[in-house]
Amino acid sequence: MSGMSSVCPTCGLCCRSYIVTVCGRDVWEISRQQRLAPTQFIMAVPQAKDRADGFRLEAEGQNLQLMLDKQGRFELNRPCIFLVQLAGQHVTCGVYEHRPVVCRAYPFVSLEDGAAGVRTNALCPPEAWVGVEPNRPPWRDVVSRSEFEFELYGEVTARWNERVASLPGRRFALDEYCSYLLNVYEAIDAFDGTFGDAGMARVVHSWRTVPDPTADLDELHERGELPWVDYFLRVQQIVAGFYADLPRLEGGQSPVPGRPTRMSGQNQGAGGS
Numbered sequence: 001m002s003g004m005s006s007v008c009p010t011c012g013l014c015c016r017s018y019i020v021t022v023c024g025r026d027v028w029e030i031s032r033q034q035r036l037a038p039t040q041f042i043m044a045v046p047q048a049k050d051r052a053d054g055f056r057l058e059a060e061g062q063n064l065q066l067m068l069d070k071q072g073r074f075e076l077n078r079p080c081i082f083l084v085q086l087a088g089q090h091v092t093c094g095v096y097e098h099r100p101v102v103c104r105a106y107p108f109v110s111l112e113d114g115a116a117g118v119r120t121n122a123l124c125p126p127e128a129w130v131g132v133e134p135n136r137p138p139w140r141d142v143v144s145r146s147e148f149e150f151e152l153y154g155e156v157t158a159r160w161n162e163r164v165a166s167l168p169g170r171r172f173a174l175d176e177y178c179s180y181l182l183n184v185y186e187a188i189d190a191f192d193g194t195f196g197d198a199g200m201a202r203v204v205h206s207w208r209t210v211p212d213p214t215a216d217l218d219e220l221h222e223r224g225e226l227p228w229v230d231y232f233l234r235v236q237q238i239v240a241g242f243y244a245d246l247p248r249l250e251g252g253q254s255p256v257p258g259r260p261t262r263m264s265g266q267n268q269g270a271g272g273s
C-alpha cells in the first residue's frame with residue numbers, strides 16, 4: 001500500500017496478496033515504534049535465489065530473507081499481519097507511518113532511464129493511477145529509498161554472514177540475528193542524525209548517480225560531491241565495527257559497479273559493538 005493513490009484506502013489488494021520482503025531498517029523501525037520483538041511480526045524464509053541481502057543462521061545453511069508475517073497461515077493471498085479492516089470496506093495499515101520501504105514504493109519501479117514508473121503487473125485497480133505523473137520526485141525518491149535500503153542491508157547481512165562463516169557447525173537463532181539487526185540500525189540511525197533530514201534527503205535523492213566506474217571515490221568524497229557515496233562508505237565503517245575482532249572474509253558491495261569495494265582506512269573508527 002503506497003498510500004499515494006486515493007484508491008488505496010478502499011483497496012488494500014497488495015496487502016492481501018503479496019508476501020512482503022523487509023530490510024533490516026524496516027525491522028528496526030517497526031520493532032522500535034510498535035514495541036514488538038521482531039519475531040512477533042517477521043518470518044525467515046529461504047531465498048529462491050541467493051542475493052546479497054540474504055543472511056544465514058549456520059555456515060553450511062541456505063540464504064534466508066525476512067518477510068512480514070501474515071494473519072493466519074503464512075502464505076500468499078493472506079492479509080498482512082498489519083492490515084486492519086475498518087468499517088465500510090475501508091482498510092488501513094496498522095504501521096502506516098513506519099511501513100516497510102517496499103510498501104511505500106509499491107507499485108512503482110525504477111525504469112532504465114532512472115525514472116520511476118508503475119510496474120506492468122501491478123494489482124491496483126485501473127483507476128488507481130489514472131493521470132498520475134510517475135516521475136514526480138516523491139515517487140522517484142520512494143523507489144530510490146527502497147533500493148538504497150536494500151543495498152545497505154546487503155552490507156549489514158554481509159557482516160553477519162562473516163561471523164556465521166567464522167563459526168562452522170554453530171546454529172544461530174533467528175533472535176540472535178534480529179538482535180544484531182536492532183543494534184546495527186540503532187548505530188546507523190545515530191549516524192543519520194548527523195546528516196539531518198535535509199542531508200538524508202540529498203543522500204537518497206543522489207542514490208546511484210555515479211555512472212563512471214573510473215571515478216575516484218576518495219576525491220569525490222572529499223569534495224562532498226556525492227552524498228550517497230559518502231553516506232554508504234560511512235555506514236560500511238559502522239557495520240565493520242560490529243564483531244571488530246573478526247577479519248573480513250571477503251569484500252562487501254561496492255557503491256559503484258566496477259569499483260573497489262572499500263576506501264583505504266575504512267575499517268578504522270567504526271562504531272557499534
Ligand code: SF4
Nearest residue numbers: 002008011012014124
Ligand atoms: S494494490 Fe495499488 S491501489 Fe490497491 S492498496 Fe495497493 S497500492 Fe493502493
Ligand code: SF4
Nearest residue numbers: 001015080083093103
Ligand atoms: S505493512 Fe502495511 S502497507 Fe505493508 S503490506 Fe502490511 S498492511 Fe500493507
